[in-house]
Amino acid sequence: MTNKLTLLFAIFFHLNLNAQQWIDKKYDYDSTLNVTYGTALNFNGSTENLTMDIYTPICDDINHISRKPLLMWIHGGAFLAGDKNEMTNLCKQFAKRGYVTATINYRLGFIPDDLAWNCNYPNYSCVFATDSAEWYRSYYRAVQDGKGALRYLVNRNASLKIDTNNIFVAGESAGSFIALGIGLLDTISEKPIQAYASSNAPNPFSNTLSCEYCVGENFNGVNVARPDLGDIDGTIEPTSVTFQIKGIGNMYGAMFSDLLENHKVDSPKPAIYSFHQPCDLVVPIDSGGVYAGLSWCMTNGYNCYGIANTPKLYGSRAFSNWNTNNGYGYNIHDEFTTTNFPYNFLFGTGSCADQINTPCHAYDNSILRENNLANFFAPLVTTNPVCDTTIYPAGVISVANEDKVSVYPNPAVNIININYSDFENSTITIFDMLGQKHNDEISLLKENTEINIENLSQGLYFFQIRNKNKTLKAIRFVKE
Numbered sequence: 360m361t362n363k364l365t366l367l368f369a370i371f372f373h374l375n376l377n378a379q380q381w382i383d384k385k386y387d388y389d390s391t392l393n394v395t396y397g398t399a400l401n402f403n404g405s406t407e408n409l410t411m412d413i414y415t416p417i418c419d420d421i422n423h424i425s426r427k428p429l430l431m432w433i434h435g436g437a438f439l440a441g442d443k444n445e446m447t448n449l450c451k452q453f454a455k456r457g458y459v460t461a462t463i464n465y466r467l468g469f470i471p472d473d474l475a476w477n478c479n480y481p482n483y484s485c486v487f488a489t490d491s492a493e494w495y496r497s498y499y500r501a502v503q504d505g506k507g508a509l510r511y512l513v514n515r516n517a518s519l520k521i522d523t524n525n526i527f528v529a530g531e532s533a534g535s536f537i538a539l540g541i542g543l544l545d546t547i548s549e550k551p552i553q554a555y556a557s558s559n560a561p562n563p564f565s566n567t568l569s570c571e572y573c574v575g576e577n578f579n580g581v582n583v584a585r586p587d588l589g590d591i592d593g594t595i596e597p598t599s600v601t602f603q604i605k606g607i608g609n610m611y612g613a614m615f616s617d618l619l620e621n622h623k624v625d626s627p628k629p630a631i632y633s634f635h636q637p638c639d640l641v642v643p644i645d646s647g648g649v650y651a652g653l654s655w656c657m658t659n660g661y662n663c664y665g666i667a668n669t670p671k672l673y674g675s676r677a678f679s680n681w682n683t684n685n686g687y688g689y690n691i692h693d694e695f696t697t698t699n700f701p702y703n704f705l706f707g708t709g710s711c712a713d714q715i716n717t718p719c720h721a722y723d724n725s726i727l728r729e730n731n732l733a734n735f736f737a738p739l740v741t742t743n744p745v746c747d748t749t750i751y752p753a754g755v756i757s758v759a760n761e762d763k764v765s766v767y768p769n770p771a772v773n774i775i776n777i778n779y780s781d782f783e784n785s786t787i788t789i790f791d792m793l794g795q796k797h798n799d800e801i802s803l804l805k806e807n808t809e810i811n812i813e814n815l816s817q818g819l820y821f822f823q824i825r826n827k828n829k830t831l832k833a834i835r836f837v838k839e
Contacts, residue, residue, distance in 0.1 A: 381428065381737040382730075384455035386416035389819035389837070391791055396511035397595030399504060402468045402497065403576045403583060409504055409595070411463040411511070412443055414454040415519060415819075426742045428525035428605075429512060430458045433505060435532025437641070437649075438497040439467055439485060440571050446534075452729060458527075459519050461512060465504035465537070468572030469493035470583050471563035478663035485570035486650065489560040491670040492585075494649060495553035495615060499588055501533070502540035507595025509541065513602045518794045522742040523602035529632075529732065532642065532720065535612020542607045542629045543618035550591050551615065557585040605739045608732050609633040611720055613642050613672040619687045630690040632735040634728050635675035638700040638709035638719035644674040652700050656711035660704040692735055696723055766822065770837035773813040777822060777834075782806050785826040790833075791818065800825070812838055 391413045401407050416427065430453050432446035446462035453460045469488045476484040488494055505528070513523050530538040544550075559582040567573055607629050622628055635644045640652030648654070649669035657663040673681075675693065682689045698719070703710040709719055722728050764779045779785060786800040787810065797815060801808075803824075810822075815838045824832045 379737070381456050381458070381740050382733050384452065386455050386457055388414050388416050388451060388454035390414050391818040392816045396463070397504070397507050399466055399500070399507075399593070399595060401466045401576075402470055402493070402500070402572075403578065405576060407466055409464055409466070409508070410443070411461050411508055412447065412450065413512075413519070414450045414460045416454045416457050416459070426522040427457060427459045427520055428527060428736075428740045428742065429509075429519075429521045430460045430527040430529060430736070431505070431509060431512070432460065432462045433465070433501075433528065433530035433534030433537045434462065435530065435534045436467070437486065438469065438494065438501060438533045438536075441467070441533070446531075449529075449729065453733070456733060459512075459521050461508070463505065463508045465501045465508075467497070467501075468570075469497040470560045470585075471567035471570065471573065472668065473561040473564050475564050475566055476664055476667075477566070478657070478661065480657060480661050480663055482570060483657070483663055484564070484566050485572075486666055487567075488668045489563070491668050492553035492557055493560070493668075494670045495551040496557075496585070496588060498533075498536055498540065498615060499551055499554040501537045502544055503588070503591070503593030504595065505537050505541040506591075507593050509602070510596040510598040510600075513600045514596060514598050515794075516600065523600060524605075525740050525742050526602050526604045527606045527608070527736055527739075528604060529608025529610070530612060531610040532612060535609040536614070538607050539609055539612060539614055539618060539631075542604045543614075543622065544591055545623050545626070546621050547591060548621060549616065549618055554588040556587040559584055603627065604629045605741075606630045606632065606736050608736075609635075609675060610722070610728065611635045611639055611642055611675070613674040614678055615670060615672055617673070617678070617681055619678060619681055619689060620685070628687075628689050630692070630735070630739055632692050632694075632732050633675040633679065634694045634722070634731075636696045636698065636719040636721075636723065637676075638696075638698045638714070639674075640700065640711075640714060640718070641720040642672065642674055644676045644695065646671060646673050646677045648672070655702065656704060656714075660711050694728070694731060764824065764832060764834060766834050766836050770839040771812060772839050773811065775810050775812055775836060776807055777803070777810060777824075778807045779803060779824060780806060781826055782808070783826075785824055788823045788825070789815070790821045790823060 393410050396411050397409050432449050434441040434445040443462040443464045450460035450462050470493050472487040472489050476487045528538040528541050561582050562578045637644045643651050650666045654666040658665045679691050679693050698709045701707045705712045767776050782803040785803045788800050789797040822834045
């Protein structure tokens with residue numbers, strides 16, 4: 360009996376020690392910004408470049424952790440607006456906990472309505488789609504992009520040192536729709552019918568051409584084509600690497616259909632953390648139309664038209680109830696506040712006027728929710744952190760030697776100096792953390808050489824020095 364208790368205690372201690380590892384913020388981090396992970400056609404048939412930012416934890420500021428979990432954050436904005444930079448802080452906070460983190464841009468926008476929805480509220484016409492199918496199509500494109508972004512990252516797990524058995528996705532608002540889609544939309548039967556070929560849509564009304572997602576778009580002819588949007592996985596960055604999504608962070612998001620019922624039989628069901636407020640005006644916590652509460656506020660307080668052509672959604676509480684009532688077997692942790700939308704324009708907590716300054720489509724306490732998400736994810740991580748002295752990405756090689764070499768200033772902005780005693784017949788090449796080369800070889804003509812780095816994006820890079828004896832040496836530097 361004593362031996363059994365000792366074994367149980369050891370297992371419990373190990374699990375808790377491992378879990379604490381992914382909660383405490385004890386690491387510095389490096390970043391590689393504006394990495395292009397693919398291209399795709401947007402709602403109007405234009406080609407878009409899709410980019411991401413990557414943050415990697417550093418163990419003791421010299422060595423990197425090997426076998427790290429990956430967490431990809433996805434911004435919100437109703438599929439019409441927003442930017443990856445909105446998730447920068449969350450990426451940094453989880454990189455400090457030991458995760459490789461990333462935040463992505465994805466395709467935004469839908470075909471706006473061809474009617475003039477004039478209102479005394481700025482850009483109100485921008486939220487009117489030509490029909491409800493456009494919402495589904497915009498969501499589906501974003502899920503394809505998110506899946507492609509994950510494949511891009513796991514294809515580089517050798518250099519980023521990602522543990523492909525420990526992948527997490529999280530988002531806010533529309534980003535949560537996308538995160539849930541990435542983790543759960545995994546069978547062709549779940550592809551929305553609206554994502555198949557649809558009838559052409561009429562050109563949008565001219566008052567929407569200044570909408571953020573329409574700027575720069577040309578609408579030729581009398582309508583806009585709506586082709587089949589393709590496979591649920593999209594075409595960005597194919598991979599042969601198998602990986603597992605262990606958890607999903609859902610911050611006031613929802614589903615357009617029941618994605619819990621059907622799941623790949625050979626893939627474990629991801630755990631889900633949900634935070635949502637019942638007074639949410641944009642995404643109802645139960646079931647209802649997109650913008651249901653906001654539409655009520657606009658018509659009762661701003662003398663605007665009710666928002667038309669929005670689809671029905673199923674909020675965090677609705678799909679959690681599906682899981683319970685149908686016995687789907689997902690591990691879902693709900694954190695819901697208690698204030699309901701009071702259907703009062705001016706008075707009371709959660710009323711329309713109150714939400715101008717304290718919106719319910721947001722966190723009630725962002726630091727608390729971030730920490731709670733970290734605590735929920737931590738026990739799901741099945742890898743142990745290991746410090747690895749190999750800090751160089753694929754394509755960058757270093758061997759030990761006694762040559763004196765230094766770089767300054769470091770970090771640098773536009774110019775960095777390399778002082779290398781064995782400069783004769785030596786060349787320099789710059790690599791980033793993904794092992795991508797950023798210049799042709801530069802010959803060193805003197806002991807101290809200035810290198811112009813003003814065209815590099817902010818992030819961590821390496822000078823690789825090759826000399827006449829074929830010796831390679833890598834020196835790390837940071838571009839600010």
